[in-house]
Amino acid sequence: MTGKSKRPIGIGVIGCGNISMTYLRNAALFSGVELKACADISADMAALRAKEYGIRAETVDGLLADPEVDLVLNLTIPAVHYDVTMSALSAGKHVFTEKPLATTAAEGRRLVAEAASRGLLLGSAPDTFLGAAGRRARRLVDEGAIGRAITGTAFMMGRGMEHWHPNPQFYYQPGGGPVLDMGPYYLTMLVNLLGPAARVMAMATKGQEERLITADGPYKNTTFKVGTPTNILSLIEFRSGATVTFGASWDVFRHSNHPIELHGTEGSIRLPDPDTFGGTVSLSERGADWRDFDSDGELYGARNWPFAAPDRANYRMLGVADLVRALETGEAHRASGDLALHVLEIMEGILASGVSGTSVAIEGSVAQPRLLGEEEAESLLAPAKAAA
Structure with missing residues (x-):
């Protein structure tokens, strides 16, 4: 159509x-x-x-x-x-x-x-990479601000769900775990910035064999068995040659690792939590002090969610709007099934490598999504919102 x-x-x-x-x-x-x-x-x-x-x-x-x-x-x-x-x-x-x-x-x-x-x-989903922070980072990388990307890190670490979720058991069984649950946000952003992955290696462990539910609800103060790894460290080799360490854990009380950092021949860039559309992107050119690019005043970067996370920019539906525009123009949409499939293949490879202890080739590939330019991003808004 x-x-x-x-x-x-x-x-x-x-x-x-x-x-x-x-x-x-x-x-x-x-x-x-x-x-x-x-x-x-x-x-x-x-x-x-x-x-x-x-x-x-x-x-x-x-x-x-x-x-x-x-x-x-x-x-x-x-x-x-x-x-x-x-x-x-x-x-x-x-x-x-x-x-x-x-x-x-x-x-x-x-x-x-x-x-x-x-x-x-x-x-x-996720379409969070189309938010203000993701677009800013993509423009900087595309413009050569860090030169050729060489290495980087991405960390999603927390304490898990049992302290706030009344029935968290399913998160800790096969098909769950931190890689499948939260990995799509981090890995989609990395593919958006670096292109497709070629190979992964990983080590996977469980921090605890049983976990205690402390959240209010029918299972409070009961334990359950953990059926899937909760602490995974992986190394991703991208087809561009860049190598990125990706850690995903539900066994960490507190940490100071930045969500995503990339380092290249001309400098470094760091990104905020990719589970939000906004946040601050920072650039260091050839070792200079970090220069911050805040997104609070930018399109799809302003904090707009008044409920559970008032500090967040939440524009879920942006990927749907981009898909609808593709129906009109015939151009490729960005948060595509092809992109999601490639990310799923990366995650499956990470988990398989954690079991086998050997590297796993990512057989599939995907075209790096087109940058969502500022004019096109604004054109996706309803007329009344664009005029506001």
Whole structure:
């Protein structure tokens, strides 16, 4: 479906949990999209979201059959991402899914192939790399501010979920763990800046065999067995020749490692948490003092989320708006299924290397996403928002 759209793209949301409120709220920011319907395994939850945002509550089958729904926004739990996305593609709908694309690379490849065979667009979170901080870092790297990237580090480290989540057990079982849960944010940003990966090596351990739930809820003060590594250190070799250490851990109380740093022949750059659209990017040219580029006043960088994280810039839905623009122009969209598949292959390779103790080649590749220029980024806004 390319060419000029005659009407806004109708969006149907499947999965009405907490993350859906972010997407539903942010939809009003962007042009070319119109919320139509929502569905959930819980009819009550779908009815609640429908009332909050003035859309129809439908069954999943009803939403997939709805002629006003052009694109399905898949916000279900990771275990059913594949089934819901495949069903939506089979129904002739474009899809944008929350991360990960699927729980295995084999499933991800089937989804990408299915979308291509049907002439449909498939996109996937995270789209955070399209925020102000990600765009600034990409421009600096593209302009040669650090020269040729040689090495770097990326760290996602914390204490895990059991101190705040009432039933965190699933995070610590196969298919969970810090790499699959949080890796997409870091690895997508690295691929955006450095291009595709070629090879990975990793070591994986468990900090504890059992963990104690201290969060309020029905399982408070009970323990559960850990079924997947919670502390992974990996080395990623990119096709460009750059090598980056990526650490992901739920066994760290406190640390001072920067989320992402890259070092090249002309200088160094550091990035904020890639799970947000904003934050400060810093540049050191040939060893000079860090020069900070704050994003608070920049497009998709301002702190805008008044609820659980008031210090965050949260513009989830930006990747959907970019996909919709691709439907109009025929150009490649950026938070694509191809990109998400490559990141999934990297994560699967890291976990496999942690088991085997040997390096794992990343067989697939992907084109580095096009830089989202400032003029195009602004054009994605709804007219009233762009004029504000």
